[in-house]
Amino acid sequence: MHHMLHIKNGIVIDTKNGIKxxxxxIFVKEGKIVEESEIDKSQCKVIDASNKLxxxxxxxxxxxxxxxxxxxxRTMRPEEMRMVRQIxxxxxxxxxxxxxxxxxxxxxxxxxxxxxxxxAAQPPIGALHTHEELDAIPMVDKAALPVFGxxxxxxxxxxxxxxxxxxxxxxxxxxxxxxxxxxxxxxGGVEAWMYGGNCRSLDDEVPNFGVTPREIITSLIxxxxxxxxxxxxxxxxxxxxNPGNFETTIETMKLANGFSNDKRQVLHVTxxxxxxxxxxxxxDVGSGAAEIAKVVNGMDNVTIxxxxxxxxxxxxxxxxxxxxxxxxxxxxxxxxxxxxxxxGGAGIVPIMYxxxxxxxxxxxxxxxxxxxxxxxxxxxxxxxxxxxxxxTEYPYVMAMLMSKKMREKELERVSPYVQKAANxxxxxxxxxxDEVMHMTRALSARVLGLENKGHLGVGADADISIYDFxxxxxxxSNDYEIINKAFRNALYTIKGGVIIVKEGQLxxxxxxxxxxxxxxxKVDTEAIEEDLDKYFELYYSVEKEHYGVEEAxxxxxxxxxxx
Amino acid sequence: MAQKVICTFCGSVCDDxxxxxxxxxxxxxxxxxxxxxxxxxxxKAPMVDGKEVSYEEATxxxxxxxxxxxxPLLYGWASTxxxxxxxxxxxxxxxxxxxxxxxxxxHAPGTLAVIEEGLPGASLGAIKNRADxxxxxxxxxxxxxxxHPLRYSMSAKGLLISGRKDRKVVVVDVRKTKTAKKxxxxxxxxxxxxxxxxxxxxxxxKGEDIEVDEVGGVSKEQLKELAEMMxxxxxxVIFYGLGVTQSRGRDRNIENAVKLIQLLxxxxxxxxxxxxxxxxVVGSGEVPAWEVGYQYAIDFSRGYPRFSPAxxxxxxxxxxxDCDAALVIxxxxxxxxxxxxxxxxxxxxVIQIDPFPNMTTLVADVVIPSAVYGLEAEGTAYRMDGIPxxxxxxxxxxxxxxxxxxxxxxxxxxxxxxx
Numbered sequence: 001m002h003h004m005l006h007i008k009n010g011i012v013i014d015t016k017n018g019i020k021x022x023x024x025x026i027f028v029k030e031g032k033i034v035e036e037s038e039i040d041k042s043q044c045k046v047i048d049a050s051n052k053l054x055x056x057x058x059x060x061x062x063x064x065x066x067x068x069x070x071x072x073x074r075t076m077r078p079e080e081m082r083m084v085r086q087i088x089x090x091x092x093x094x095x096x097x098x099x100x101x102x103x104x105x106x107x108x109x110x111x112x113x114x115x116x117x118x119x120a121a122q123p124p125i126g127a128l129h130t131h132e133e134l135d136a137i138p139m140v141d142k143a144a145l146p147v148f149g150x151x152x153x154x155x156x157x158x159x160x161x162x163x164x165x166x167x168x169x170x171x172x173x174x175x176x177x178x179x180x181x182x183x184x185x186x187x188g189g190v191e192a193w194m195y196g197g198n199c200r201s202l203d204d205e206v207p208n209f210g211v212t213p214r215e216i217i218t219s220l221i222x223x224x225x226x227x228x229x230x231x232x233x234x235x236x237x238x239x240x241x242n243p244g245n246f247e248t249t250i251e252t253m254k255l256a257n258g259f260s261n262d263k264r265q266v267l268h269v270t271x272x273x274x275x276x277x278x279x280x281x282x283x284d285v286g287s288g289a290a291e292i293a294k295v296v297n298g299m300d301n302v303t304i305x306x307x308x309x310x311x312x313x314x315x316x317x318x319x320x321x322x323x324x325x326x327x328x329x330x331x332x333x334x335x336x337x338x339x340x341x342x343x344g345g346a347g348i349v350p351i352m353y354x355x356x357x358x359x360x361x362x363x364x365x366x367x368x369x370x371x372x373x374x375x376x377x378x379x380x381x382x383x384x385x386x387x388x389x390x391x392t393e394y395p396y397v398m399a400m401l402m403s404k405k406m407r408e409k410e411l412e413r414v415s416p417y418v419q420k421a422a423n424x425x426x427x428x429x430x431x432x433x434d435e436v437m438h439m440t441r442a443l444s445a446r447v448l449g450l451e452n453k454g455h456l457g458v459g460a461d462a463d464i465s466i467y468d469f470x471x472x473x474x475x476x477s478n479d480y481e482i483i484n485k486a487f488r489n490a491l492y493t494i495k496g497g498v499i500i501v502k503e504g505q506l507x508x509x510x511x512x513x514x515x516x517x518x519x520x521x522k523v524d525t526e527a528i529e530e531d532l533d534k535y536f537e538l539y540y541s542v543e544k545e546h547y548g549v550e551e552a553x554x555x556x557x558x559x560x561x562x563x
Numbered sequence: 564m565a566q567k568v569i570c571t572f573c574g575s576v577c578d579d580x581x582x583x584x585x586x587x588x589x590x591x592x593x594x595x596x597x598x599x600x601x602x603x604x605x606x607k608a609p610m611v612d613g614k615e616v617s618y619e620e621a622t623x624x625x626x627x628x629x630x631x632x633x634x635p636l637l638y639g640w641a642s643t644x645x646x647x648x649x650x651x652x653x654x655x656x657x658x659x660x661x662x663x664x665x666x667x668x669x670h671a672p673g674t675l676a677v678i679e680e681g682l683p684g685a686s687l688g689a690i691k692n693r694a695d696x697x698x699x700x701x702x703x704x705x706x707x708x709x710x711h712p713l714r715y716s717m718s719a720k721g722l723l724i725s726g727r728k729d730r731k732v733v734v735v736d737v738r739k740t741k742t743a744k745k746x747x748x749x750x751x752x753x754x755x756x757x758x759x760x761x762x763x764x765x766x767x768x769k770g771e772d773i774e775v776d777e778v779g780g781v782s783k784e785q786l787k788e789l790a791e792m793m794x795x796x797x798x799x800v801i802f803y804g805l806g807v808t809q810s811r812g813r814d815r816n817i818e819n820a821v822k823l824i825q826l827l828x829x830x831x832x833x834x835x836x837x838x839x840x841x842x843x844v845v846g847s848g849e850v851p852a853w854e855v856g857y858q859y860a861i862d863f864s865r866g867y868p869r870f871s872p873a874x875x876x877x878x879x880x881x882x883x884x885d886c887d888a889a890l891v892i893x894x895x896x897x898x899x900x901x902x903x904x905x906x907x908x909x910x911x912x913v914i915q916i917d918p919f920p921n922m923t924t925l926v927a928d929v930v931i932p933s934a935v936y937g938l939e940a941e942g943t944a945y946r947m948d949g950i951p952x953x954x955x956x957x958x959x960x961x962x963x964x965x966x967x968x969x970x971x972x973x974x975x976x977x978x979x980x981x982x
Contacts, residue, residue, distance in 0.1 A: 066853075068949055074852045076677050078870050081856030087866035088656050090982070095856050095867060102853045125686065128943060128951035132645060133853050194693060194798070196832050325828060334681040335825065338949075339834065341688035342722065348681065539722050541688035541715055543567065546578045546952055553943075553953065 003045040010049030015438040016455035021471040028462040031496040051470040057115025057463030059444040063385040066133030069317040098390040102136035110139040113465025113490035119144040127177035135555040141512035146179035149187035150344035155209040166223040168523040176548030178516040181231035185319035187216040193322035200239040230449025246288025249275040271307025271384035273367040286421040293373035305380035308367030310389025321345035358417030365422035376435035395487035399480040401431040406480035462497040519562040570596040571937030574839035574947030593709035606932035625914040626975035632888035639894030641665035641841035644942025647965035648850040664847035667876040672808040676817030685834040692721030696796035698733040701806020702838040705741035753780035755811035761819040799833040845945035890914040898922035940964035
């Protein structure tokens with residue numbers, strides 16, 4: 001139920017509005033944060049937040065939470081579902097270890113004080129499936145990023161150097177998929193996989209199309225910027241998962257040079273941990289995080305997210321189908337693959353990160369290095385759920401970033417290989433609580449272009465989390481156990497003005513909105529109609545008129561019209 | 564005038580077919596699809612114990628049966644839409660029953676193989692664009708999925724393939740089926756020998772010798788040719804059917820076939836996909852997977868989902884007499900289940916939800932007729948390759964949709980349980 005809320009005497013951190021652990025009151029009405037004068041105090045529910053941390057709800061900008069990939073993962077891995085989190089009662093039964101059921105995803109985010117999560121890879125022709133699963137996730141606001149980097153229309157317009165048509169196609173496709181922005185996964189490489197290959201460098205030519213990853217990425221940035229979408233190109237780089245790939249990553253980041261946007265980055269490079277390896281083979285693999293950090297810190301138009309690896313079970317799932325085949329061969333593990341019409345593909349492989357395995361320990365270290373070495377205004381905290389591990393371990397990552405002592409303790413239990421191949425042991429930096437709150441809230445919201453998320457200013461969505469410690473009294477370097485525990489179970493999670501979690505327990509179920517971006521007002525789809533007709537006639541297995549998702553089919557949609 | 568509709572008969576879910584509402588006439592459909600999109604005998608009205616009642620009364624009675632049962636079985640789901648299936652899964656969780664769907668007597672061994680080895684596959688569109696070698700193994704689309712060969716596989720045109728001549732078609736089966744007659748190569752095998760034949764192919768593809776002259780009725784020479792054909796294809800596909808899932812070896816056959824595909828991808832590109840039967844049998848596994856973690860054979864008696872095919876499949880539950888009521892939707896277990904299962908069904912209260920009368924109607928205590936999806940109601944279905952399509956409503960009807968019936972049922976169950 002919607003109450004007017006008066007959150008009293010909390011210690012607020014709101015980096016977007018420059019509030020650094022100050023005691024203040026927050027007022028909520030009709031799902032929004034309002035001025036004190038808007039509130040009728042006699043009608044209002046008071047939450048005593050004295051000596052407690054009050055922040056905006058967490059925003060996860062990159063996780064795989066809905067659609068055919070995670071669902072095939074669930075089917076492949078019933079062993080993941082044996083962990084019972086909740087027996088059906090007023091709430092749904094909730095199960096899952098790292099892979100979770102849709103209800104469990106919403107519940108676990110809520111318990112951590114996260115209130116928004118974006119599905120980071122929506123196969124365009126499977127868009128309706130993705131939305132069905134998003135609709136089955138309670139508690140959080142959500143959206144999906146359709147994948148563009150191997151779509152034949154994109155190759156065609158890039159090859160023809162026709163940015164106008166590329167823009168038109170992007171607007172058309174985002175509307176049809178009810179998607180949020182332009183996700184790119186291993187551009188060109190997945191098409192090469194249809195012939196058993198890959199595009200590992202920016203200049204590898206895509207078979208039969210005469211275009212290169214470099215051209216695809218540059219054109220997509222140009223088109224996205226000209227359309228002025230709220231989110232930038234969101235890129236999973238070529239050459240993922242291979243020793244030496246940090247150089248490809250750096251070269252890719254530099255493609256953003258020459259583009260600018262006053263509100264946000266022009267290129268977001270995702271789960272960089274998987275793209276930050278030095279060395280020439282698995283025998284001499286090392287960390288390329290420092291070099292990457294230097295480049296990101298030196299640019300003002302690129303952001304990244306960590307893709308931190310967590311020890312324990314995980315499931316690799318990505319549109320990077322050729323990499324998943326490599327991983328299958330490397331691990332000898334189960335492997336699912338899906339080549340998809342003329343749009344790309346995907347793969348799924350179970351994995352487990354073991355602390356004593358030199359490579360896994362290195363991956364773990366690199367994720368953290370990126371979080372520590374990249375400026376806090378440029379790196380978002382993620383695990384690329386469920387690729388690097390569960391999002392439920394974000395509190396562990398938060399604590400690690402803030403405490404060298406905790407890192408030293410953890411380093412004792414991991415493979416000594418990390419001592420020579422990674423930078424982590426020698427990094428003294430500790431992020432402040434303000435910085436970590438920024439990396440999980442204001443920054444991720446800004447990267448996505450969500451103006452009403454990630455902060456507590458008047459007009460923001462009343463997505464608020466309250467944690468059981470006083471930021472002015474805690475010593476984050478030493479009290480890492482308190483940090484790690486407090487962020488797992490919020491004292492309160494408030495979603496759209498409704499209290500959904502109290503003392504770490506679910507108390508109410510709400511259904512968030514699904515954002516989708518409409519940029520069709522900026523283009524004339526007539527210009528590509530003939531191409532669409534032709535491709536659907538020749539290369540698709542469904543009719544054009546049956547392709548896509550109507551807004552009415554989505555439970556609680558919010559259409560964002562691009563200005 | 565004819566308008567484009569989406570067929571809700573088999574797993575091909577053809578979306579290029581047309582229906583003329585005024586003349587009630589199906590166009591471009593195959594024989595199977597046309598049979599559904601034509602005037603058929605319907606269940607006239609909701610019934611309780613053979614007496615016609617209102618939807619209100621029928622759903623009330625059904626809710627009572629479910630709430631009073633200790634462990635109801637909710638079975639069927641393959642021929643309804645995801646929206647209904649989702650409510651069905653939630654309903655099963657509420658009443659702490661068992662959710663099972665038609666795959667458990669059909670393609671579920673394929674799901675077990677996914678658990679063992681994964682599913683290296685492709686959408687039907689990718690296959691029509693690229694596959695220069697199509698192998699139907701224990702499947703017979705000419706009779707079971709009549710438009711599949713034309714639209715997606717045998718003679719479909721696509722990016723790299725300009726038609727039937729650019730493609731080799733192989734049929735592996737125990738008898739010369741209609742599909743086999745259209746194939747370039749027909750490999751006739753002895754019933755129950757899929758597994759060793761696949762093993763032999765794996766050995767040959769790896770370059771190893773097999774120390775016998777024939778395997779499962781197939782000569783070494785022919786196996787060598789087939790192995791060579793697979794290895795030299797640019798993009799191959801195996802479409803497998805019930806001939807593999809329901810013959811000796813079952814899930815192990817598919818597991819072995821998936822290992823064959825894993826091996827082939829070290830030389831070329833190769834995928835495998837099941838020829839799923841009902842139009843949304845894929846959805847009846849996908850929806851519970853995201854809602855509760857598993858595809859079928861799910862028991863909620865402890866308040867959380869447990870998956871165990873050997874315990875919680877409909878036939879196991881019925882033959883163990885481990886359910887005291889049943890809801891059957893969009894299926895006909897009385898016609899298709901073994902006698903021992905039907906025997907128990909006859910003893911317990913049965914609720915049926917279906918547009919059409921069938922054998923199960925005869926044993927049902929509560930019969931709730933529903934609208935035909937694709938014609939009278941809209942909703943989401945997954946084609947055999949998991950591609951979602953929103954099937955259409957083109958005709959008005961007095962019949963409630965499965966979705967509406969289940970919504971009402973769920974509401975009443977919650978009321979009766981005092982939640």
